[in-house]
Amino acid sequence: MSTEARNPPPQIALKIRRLLGGKxxxxxxxxxxxxxxxxxxxxxEIVSNARANxxxxxxxxxxxxxxxxxxxxxxxxxxxxxxSDTFLRVFMVGLLNTLVVSVVGxxxxxxxxFIVALCRLSPNWLLSRVGEIYIEIIRNLPVLFQILFWYLxxxxxxPNPRQSISLLGIAFISNRGLVIPSPIGGSGLQPFLAMLAxxxxxxxxxxxxxxxxxxxxxxxxxIWPTVLGMLVGLPLATMLVFGLPFTFELPQLKGFNFxxxxxxxxxxxxxxxxxxxxxxxxxxxxxxAGILSVHKGQMEAGASLGLSRGATLRLVVVxxxxxxxxxxxxxxYLNLTKNSSLAVAIGYPDLVSVFAGTSLxxxxxxxxxxxxxxxxxxxxxxxxxxxxxxxGWRVSRSLGA
Amino acid sequence: MKRVTLTLTLALAAGLxxxxxxxQTLKTVKDRGMLxxxxxxxxxxxxxPDDKGNWTGLDVDVCRAIAGAVFNDPxxxxxxxxxxxxxxxxxxxxxxxxxxxxxxxxxxxDTSLGANFTxxxxxxxxxxxxxxxxxxxxxxxxxxxxxCVQTGTTTExxxxxxxxxxxMKYEVIAFGTxxxxxxxxxxxxxxVFTTDQSGLYANRLKLANPNDHMVLPEIISKExxxxxxxxxxxxxxxxxxxxxxxxxxxxELGVTSKNIDEKAKLENPELKRVLGTDGNFGEQLGLTKxxxxxxxxxxxxxxxxxxxxxxxxxxxAINRGLNNLWNKGGLQYAPPIR
Numbered sequence: 074m075s076t077e078a079r080n081p082p083p084q085i086a087l088k089i090r091r092l093l094g095g096k097x098x099x100x101x102x103x104x105x106x107x108x109x110x111x112x113x114x115x116x117x118e119i120v121s122n123a124r125a126n127x128x129x130x131x132x133x134x135x136x137x138x139x140x141x142x143x144x145x146x147x148x149x150x151x152x153x154x155x156x157s158d159t160f161l162r163v164f165m166v167g168l169l170n171t172l173v174v175s176v177v178g179x180x181x182x183x184x185x186x187f188i189v190a191l192c193r194l195s196p197n198w199l200l201s202r203v204g205e206i207y208i209e210i211i212r213n214l215p216v217l218f219q220i221l222f223w224y225l226x227x228x229x230x231x232p233n234p235r236q237s238i239s240l241l242g243i244a245f246i247s248n249r250g251l252v253i254p255s256p257i258g259g260s261g262l263q264p265f266l267a268m269l270a271x272x273x274x275x276x277x278x279x280x281x282x283x284x285x286x287x288x289x290x291x292x293x294x295x296i297w298p299t300v301l302g303m304l305v306g307l308p309l310a311t312m313l314v315f316g317l318p319f320t321f322e323l324p325q326l327k328g329f330n331f332x333x334x335x336x337x338x339x340x341x342x343x344x345x346x347x348x349x350x351x352x353x354x355x356x357x358x359x360x361x362a363g364i365l366s367v368h369k370g371q372m373e374a375g376a377s378l379g380l381s382r383g384a385t386l387r388l389v390v391v392x393x394x395x396x397x398x399x400x401x402x403x404x405x406y407l408n409l410t411k412n413s414s415l416a417v418a419i420g421y422p423d424l425v426s427v428f429a430g431t432s433l434x435x436x437x438x439x440x441x442x443x444x445x446x447x448x449x450x451x452x453x454x455x456x457x458x459x460x461x462x463x464x465g466w467r468v469s470r471s472l473g474a
Numbered sequence: 475m476k477r478v479t480l481t482l483t484l485a486l487a488a489g490l491x492x493x494x495x496x497x498q499t500l501k502t503v504k505d506r507g508m509l510x511x512x513x514x515x516x517x518x519x520x521x522x523p524d525d526k527g528n529w530t531g532l533d534v535d536v537c538r539a540i541a542g543a544v545f546n547d548p549x550x551x552x553x554x555x556x557x558x559x560x561x562x563x564x565x566x567x568x569x570x571x572x573x574x575x576x577x578x579x580x581x582x583x584d585t586s587l588g589a590n591f592t593x594x595x596x597x598x599x600x601x602x603x604x605x606x607x608x609x610x611x612x613x614x615x616x617x618x619x620x621x622c623v624q625t626g627t628t629t630e631x632x633x634x635x636x637x638x639x640x641x642m643k644y645e646v647i648a649f650g651t652x653x654x655x656x657x658x659x660x661x662x663x664x665x666v667f668t669t670d671q672s673g674l675y676a677n678r679l680k681l682a683n684p685n686d687h688m689v690l691p692e693i694i695s696k697e698x699x700x701x702x703x704x705x706x707x708x709x710x711x712x713x714x715x716x717x718x719x720x721x722x723x724x725x726e727l728g729v730t731s732k733n734i735d736e737k738a739k740l741e742n743p744e745l746k747r748v749l750g751t752d753g754n755f756g757e758q759l760g761l762t763k764x765x766x767x768x769x770x771x772x773x774x775x776x777x778x779x780x781x782x783x784x785x786x787x788x789x790x791a792i793n794r795g796l797n798n799l800w801n802k803g804g805l806q807y808a809p810p811i812r
Contacts, residue, residue: 131705132566132588144631146646156634228661248662249620249645328618329608329665330645339663340647417625420649420658426625431648434559434626437587439566 123440138436139164145431147422149338160432167424168449174344174423175410175453181349182409183402186356193361204357212354217415219351224343224419231339234330243323245331248339254321255335264311265318272303340421344413352409356402363398364390395468403461407454414450424449499571499703499710500760503544508552511537512570515555515651518676519784519792520576520596529553532783533574535773536595536701539717540572542772543765557651559626562587565702572714573702576670578628583702592715594700596784597796597805599693600632601671603678606688608665613692617642620664624648624655629669632695656680670697675790709760716759719808720766723748724775726799726808731774734767748811755811766811776806 127134139161146156151169154162192204211219228248232238237247244253276296283294312318324334367390375385416423417430429446433439503509513521513533521531529551538548554570565573566588576598577583579591602621604610613636623630625648637644647664649655656677659667667674671693678684701718703711724730727745729737738749746752748766756765773779780797781787798804 127588129706130566130588131585133586144634145648146634146644148645148647156631156638225657225661228658228663233662329616330618330620332618417650418654420622420647420654420663422648426648426650430559430650431625431630434562435582435631437562437566437583439563 127440133436133438134441136441138438138441141436143432143435145435147427149341149422160428160436163432164424164428164445167422167427170422170427171410171413171416171424172453174341174348174413174416174421178345178348178352178409178413179406181345182352182356182405185349185353187360189353189357190360190364193357194364208354208357211351212358216347216351216412217418220344220347220415220419223347224340227339227343227346234326237326237331243321244334245324245326247331249330250336250338250342252324252331252334252336254323255333256319257322258319261312261315261318264315265308268307268311269304272307275303276300338421340416340419343419344416344421348409348412351412352405355405355408359398359401359405360394363394363396366397367393392468392471396465399461399465399468403458403465406457406461410453410457411450499707500544500713503571507545508550509537509541509544509572510552510554510570511540512554512556512561512564512573512575513537514575515557515653517576517652517673518679519672519788519790520676521553521555521574523553530783532596532779533576533701535779535783536574536718537572539721539769539773540714542768543713543717543720543761546762546768548772557626558624559650562589565589565704568704571703571710576673576699577702578670579698579700580628588705589702590705590711591700591702592711593718594698594805595718596672596699598670598672598697598699600629600668600695600697601674601693602690603659603667603674603687604665604690606686610690613690613694614640614642616644616666618644619666620645620647621666621668622647622649622655622659622664623668624652625650627669628695628697633668636694652677653680670699672784672790672792675792676784679789713759713761716811717769718776719811720748720769721773721776721779722799722806722808723811724766724770725777725806726801729770729775730778731770734770738767744812753812 124134140159142157143160143163144156147154147163147166149170150166151173152162152166154166189204189207192200193208195201195204231246231248234245234247234249237245239245244251246252276299279296279299283296286292286294308318322333324331324336326332371389371393372385375389376382380388413423414425417426420426424446429442433442436442511534513529513531516522517531519531521529521533523529534553537551537553541551542548544550554564556564556570556573556575561573561575561577562583564570573589574595576596577591578598579594583589584591602613602616604616610616616637621633621644623633623646630646630648633644633646645664647658649658652669652673655667655669658664660681667677669677671689674689678687678689681687701714703714724734727737727748729745729749734749737745738751740746743752747755750756750763750765750767754763756763759765762768774782777799780794784790784792785794794802794804796805798806800807
């Protein structure tokens with residue numbers, strides 16, 4: 074008599090059926106295939122129709138224009154760019170400008186948002202009123218108006234370069250932006266960077282080890298003196314051996330503008346200010362809602378364990394609130410990124426301004442350029458959502474939910 | 475399956491209607507009872523609305539002349555204000571019938587946009603405007619300057635060429651509309667404002683203290699400005715082209731909006747041909763015999779249009795210069811009407 078376990082009935086076919094056809098079974102599969110085919114056919118028809126029409130009207134089509142010379146200049150480029158570079162390069166320059174303003178805006182918006190939310194929740198009457206007024210004013214005014222306000226306010230408040238405000242003679246503020254000394258790599262740059270990286274990696278490893286020791290064996294290990302030594306001491310030591318890692322190039326007034334140094338243009342400042350303060354008002358309300366969603370019994374439980382108010386917030390309340398905060402927070406990050414396309418109003422060279430604006434009118438290839446721009450915005454938004462989803466998932470998992 | 479059929483019908487309808495899009499512009503305009511004309515968002519002398527919303531300017535008069543020729547009524551025009559970067563898309567998509575918006579004629583625009591230039595209404599060139607207090611006398615002294623420019627223009631590319639050719643550095647700040655550009659220049663964001671020279675004079679009038687600003691002598695480019703129509707409708711192309719020629723011809727013959735009725739009575743063979751009492755050139759264009767009379771009554775001859783909008787009779791007071799008739803030292807020349 075055989076004692077082998079009975080094989081489970083073949084379920085794979087069933088699973089595939091479920092996957093494709095839902096509860097309707099194979100019938101559902103057929104309908105879905107037909108639907109996909111029709112969608113595909115409609116898409117094909119739209120593309121071929123547009124092509125035929127463009128050809129009829131002798132409008133240039135295709136992506137060949139990306140290899141042509143752009144022939145115009147851009148005033149903020151994170152990668153090297155001149156007028157004799159291609160439209161593809163313009164696309165990259167615009168994309169990076171959009172990304173940098175979005176990332177910086179998101180960081181500031183989150184910081185300001187959390188601070189304002191804590192103000193609003195504070196038992197201090199004055200602080201909570203200030204938070205409330207901030208939120209009610211900022212979120213009820215159109216963002217384009219705020220961008221223009223900051224731009225004109227920034228420009229109006231600042232003098233021309235010849236009368237610029239000097240900060241200790243090394244940095245200068247004028248209506249052309251903030252000029253700061255720029256670092257130029259010296260002989261000691263590579264060993265300095267290598268040591269810095271080594272210090273960071275070693276510190277992270279040490280922290281991991283210390284946390285394991287704490288959680289699994291209940292041992293407290295004091296690591297900060299070692300970390301400080303590795304992060305500051307190691308690079309300092311290499312500096313003594315190999316010489317200075319970089320020297321600073323000081324900006325100097327030459328003719329109309331400052332030459333040398335790095336410059337932050339006023340358009341960038343105005344746009345970042347407007348976007349981050351605007352989005353922060355929404356984030357503050359989201360954070361407040363998240364914190365209020367945690368039952369006040371949690372706060373009391375923390376207090377009964379002898380935790381301070383700050384520690385209870387940090388260790389008990391905020392981690393639970395994050396579950397509620399993350400999804401709407403993602404929306405705000407996406408909004409900020411998309412709102413950055415209003416940059417064109419103040420002459421900040423973002424993707425919409427230099428690519429969907431200038432490049433479009435220089436080449437006239439509206440369909441290709443708008444499609445590329447929409448595609449990249451979609452990609453940015455989906456990536457942001459994905460990152461935030463992973464973060465939200467980790468938050469939930471760490472709570473054991 | 476009902477939904478599938480519906481989608482199919484929709485898709486078919488979309489495909490078919492889009493294919494029928496290359497229309498007869500003249501017929502469309504007549505059916506609509508209105509000429510749809512793309513103009514600027516406000517450039518004094520060329521196209522700008524007054525406080526009552528009436529549009530005036532050289533480019534506007536081209537629209538009025540075409541409406542005069544088609545409807546015998548120069549007011550039957552719908553003006554569509556367009557920024558520099560939106561103008562070609564509006565023409566390609568059929569939103570406007572003619573683009574009359576100080577647009578420079580270049581080979582790339584003529585060949586790759588699916589549109590054609592019909593002629594030159596104003597011979598212009600790019601210049602620079604600076605504050606007098608900067609004490610600059612030549613564009614060659616502009617090394618390291620910040621320059622404000624409107625995005626999507628030939629100006630933006632000429633600027634890059636000029637500074638590169640003269641080995642000078644500069645910073646460009648490009649704005650979406652003319653007004654934003656002028657405002658940023660006035661706020662001190664840049665040292666220099668650049669556009670076509672006629673535009674510099676026009677925009678200078680918008681500044682708080684026009685006399686604090688000066689236009690530098692250099693002209694760095696050729697900017698022949700003219701109207702554009704969609705490619706592929708030869709009849710409409712001819713109508714717009716010959717409307718311009720009719721205005722120039724009228725000036726050559728000394729026909730003005732004031733004396734046209736007396737001129738029409740004269741026994742001069744050329745006048746009779748042009749004014750339609752002899753021959754049927756207007757009908758061959760798809761218009762009426764008295765098309766030139768209609769145009770001149772609507773806006774006057776080219777000289778009158780120029781003087782009224784940008785020349786001696788306007789605040790801009792620009793000299794005729796290149797825009798004088800060919801037999802008076804300028805470039806305006808019309809092929810014969812015969």
